[in-house]
Amino acid sequence: MTHRVLITGAAGIVGTILRPRLRRPGRTLRLLDIGDQVPPGADEQVELVTGSVTDPAAMAAACDGVDAVLHLGGISREGSWADTLAVNIDGTHTVLEAARVAGVRRVILASSNHAVGFRRVADAGPDGLPADSSPRPDTYYGVSKAAMEALGSLYHSRFGIDVVVLRIGSLFETPLELGARGLSTWLSPDDGARLVEAALSPHEPGYRVVWGVSGNTRGMFSLAEATELGYEPRDDAETYAGRLDDGSTETFVGGGFCRIPLGRANPL
Template sequence: MAIKLHEKILLTGAAGGLGKVLRESLKQNCTMLRLSDVVDFGAAAEGEEIMLADLANAAQVDAMVQGVDAIVHMGGKSVDGPFQPIMMANILGAYNLYEAARKFGVKRVIFASSNHVVGFYSQGETITADAPARPDGNYGLSKAFGEDLARYYFDRYGIETACVRIGSSFAEPKDRRMLATWLSFGDLHRLITACLTTPVLGYSVVFGMSNNAVTWWDNSRAKHVGYQPQDSSDVFREAVYARTSAPDLNNPAATCHGGGFVTMGPYEA
């Protein structure tokens, strides 16, 4: 059940994979959902408005943010690759977004961070949000910056943020790693709803995962958010094991939290 506390919510990255999922479910959380992306993705439906914006363009971001009550920031580059495009979308873009939030009085942001902020931890250990960042590539590095940026804007300007370290959000887990990192679409919406509606959010880091039996992430530092996952990867375990082979324990892609991201690159400038 979604609680509607906001008149207008901005969803960035609305043309992306998870943006398309949240485009439908987030309408339960507000009267008007403002959708944005850098590319044209069609006309607005009932209860929607569309404002295209390049996150690296401060003026466009200002226009995108003005007049909203809360922001669900899913925009930017979502895979690893060369630094320059990631820097423009994820680092400069995040700065522009928080500056716009400061200027226009937006006090709550849900920031799509990533498990790749801590990708170099071993799958043989469970960590809390207090564990130091260990980004596994340029993408993870940009998300670590975004978390620090959110911390700064909370301490300095009182903008509350939930940094949601999304694991693997798909219709179902694709491999053995995702049995630990899987976040169902339903739980994704429940998590964002909890972050939007908890009375005091502050600056919070929340691991985005469903109620999976195997996990490397301890969400005990985020109890105040009130997220209660209702789905689990366990129902897919037998099928995933049947179609995949045992991991090569000599391959860091099979033993680190970040999976294949830990072996990507280096990239040419």
């Protein structure tokens, strides 16, 4: 059992969703974010830390004494190249370097389907798009996630840190926030927690990339790699099909991200 887990970007959408679902007896969640966070409840074992993933000193302090890092922090939408480079790419390097110096043996990196957004949906095949498909980013944001994956690979190969990359589809409370595309990309909150637990499990995963999606009937992503890690999805976006199936289709995995101007605000 992992005793202390640092979660960066803990006050963001994904961090907020996962926080209550990652509670375990004997586990302390060290929650880092740049802004205000929800104070701990009476039954929560959490440590609230204010800091940025771009600050080496803050990250060094945050990584001290932790068993694993779940790196969610960063800009979660398309933005300028300068901001994306500083926060998502340099910030990931700062997190990994702080983890290395602190002797952290497990790092989980929240990547995205947008690292391969310009791969064609038709290329998925009957078994889905492999989790380790080479990058075809659709935005600066997608480029930053591809760089995150490469940094994770480097830190595993150079320093022996176990690194699990989660190529998340779309983690929201329901796929209703996502439109028809959510029937393929949704990762339910409960399945999201199950996937993180699999990535935290005691075995030594080395470096691996897995898709972060639920067991969606219309899924286009391979779940074989995540299943090998120990992930057992239980939810399916098809439950919401009656409200989402508008007959629309996407040519590329990245959906609307493939159509927006680089550096601009983007759709879900």
